[in-house]
Amino acid sequence: FDDPPGLHEKTEYLLREWVTMYHSPAAGRDSTKAFTAFVQQMHQQGILKTDDLITRFFRLCTEMCVDLCYRALSEQTHSPTLIRAKCFHTLDAFVRLIALLVKHSGDSANTVTKINLLHKVLGIVAGVLIQDHEVRCTEFQQLPYHRLFIMLFIELNAPEPILESINLQVLLAFCQVFHILRPAKAPGFAYAWLELVSHRVFIGRLLALTPQQRGWGMYAQLLMDLFRFLSPFLRNAELSKPTQLIYKGTLRVLLVLLHDFPEFLCDYHYAFCDVVPSNCIQMRNLILSAFPRTMRLPDPFTPNLKVDSLPDIAQQPRILTNFVSMIQPSSFKKDLDSYLKTRAPINFLSELRSNLQQSVEPGCHYNIPLINALVLYVGTQAIHFIHGKGQSSSMGTIAPSSHMDIFQNLAVNLDTEGRYLFLTAIANQLRYPNSHTHYFSCTILYLFAQANNEQIQEQITRVLLERLIVNRPHPWGLLITFIEMIKNPNFKFWNHEFVHCAPEVDKMLESVARSCL
């Protein structure tokens, strides 16, 4: 609003000038000569006089670039290649101008000016995108914004000393703008967004090149944005083609992460499983199958595998999510801690179910993040308690205990939906050899053995089986738990009615058993 009179014309003139200078042979190496001359023109036109004018200049330039793209896209006669060449002719020039202004604003030591300018420009482009997205609705086109973001990101990640010194802030700025433009906020930009977030330079910078893994938390946040967006569409049975495409694209990205950065998936598995819908079994298995590259997994099918004696089995896995803070309200957390210590207040158990049923998600009867956090918190407290006595997890050491009281109470008192979610939370901890996998494997087998009604055993079987009958990968902890359950005669697995309730189930269990044994 309130652009000073004449600013629009001035900006249009300057942008045209710059595009011509950028493409001229006299532009010099990386357009530096053209830039020096152009900055003079910006000064003469008074654009650099105030922060407000610079902001308006960038917004007007962005809008002009976007309008040019919409006009090119509307020309039906042109091939996609030609349309892109016309759009990128101007967009790439504008990107270079932004990159040069960011690099050369303030003196070379003053990184704050540079980063502030970058934040400003990214915010402006995001603002124009969101407004365009709202105004044009299904006519919205991602092309100009996608090009601006990716080419600016690549330009600002060139191997230049001035850029290396501000690289972490540059990455942070882009992660913030991509979080602002997450698919739930700009669904018309979702495909371009996933292209940007999974671009080889972006992944390389955030997950491989940035020291001390300082890009991991930012990248995890963006993946969570993606899972949250997909969740409602994957929870339903019918997937539209557009949703199937972005779902498959997500699987590809996760496969690259599983192959190149398994430790990243290990560290953030908890946060991801909190948002991946519980019926997205293969995607969740993919996340849970990650294990540190330095680790050699023993073959889970090894006869008489002694899990207790594996070197890594007592190692505490890194979990970079503050899951304890998810246990709300604080009064509930206080009672929980008190119960774990003293088994009081005694009504803690009887009120447990109602505490878990305060769901915020529309369509969900339970607070799934709370169930997940409760299970992991009680489990880690139990491991701490067992190790504190110099013992390791086993069917004999995990009970009796206040921790197991809680798990058994949940197994017995929840309805089938709640119990399914509770057992899913346990199964989400069955990963590579570590102290959590070990404890929760013993726990789910203990609950199976101690069950006072067959429905509990049936649902334990269901939760494990649905993870085994999907295509690979299958987490190591899941396999060893299921093998133990079907092989160990103490569990009398094959005697249960639900094992033989239908020929397909028989066949399925037989085939899983055969592949396991």
Added chain:
Amino acid sequence: PLVKDHVYQLTMLDAAYQHLPHPSDSERLRHYLPRNPCPTPSYYYQL
């Protein structure tokens, strides 16, 4: 059933599906040897 917000998101996603990003959108313009994708026989080398 999807809530209103999610229906809107799905509608916008369907619209975006009609004009997916192209890999060349993330690549520098190639003036000399631009990409020119076209169907080649399956028995040719794709990679």
Added chain:
Amino acid sequence: MVTDQFGIVGLLSFIRATETNQHLVPALIPGIDLTTLGLNLNSPEILYSTFQSPWAEAPCRPQDIDFHVPSEYITNIFIREKLAPIKLNRYGEDLLFFLFYMSGGDVLQLAAAAELHTRDWRYHKEERTWMTRAPGMEAVVKTNTYERGTYYFFDAQKWRKVAREFHLEYDKLEERPSLPPTLHHNP
């Protein structure tokens, strides 16, 4: 037994539904064979540096990846006009094979194939390689459906021609590739 969707019967009914209704979420059962997504999951190399796109069925080709090179190396549109246009009939076989093997899925691959065909190379659809008669070596057996003799095969791994005795069935040879009408417009 549990009668709702949270027990074994619930799982079973979903399995039955996915077998009949293909639109059901492949995410669930049986999920997708992840080896078919175009990623070489057993590769000893990292995957992300050639990751082309979440929707691409194959990694980037080398020429698709921008490396930071001095700007003088990059073909500027003004230089472009001064460079000779691409004329495959002026290039040696080595370059034609290079363009063929490097340009999978691109019109350049077809154009290189057509030029090789012009030079009496033939693409064997089963052997999936190029072959030509060895100079001065006539076929020892010749019928109207096949012949036998010594031929040169182009070995892309060793990047050279290899002589080989071969029983050649004519219908296994590809006809001359036809180029699409709309060759690339340069902007």
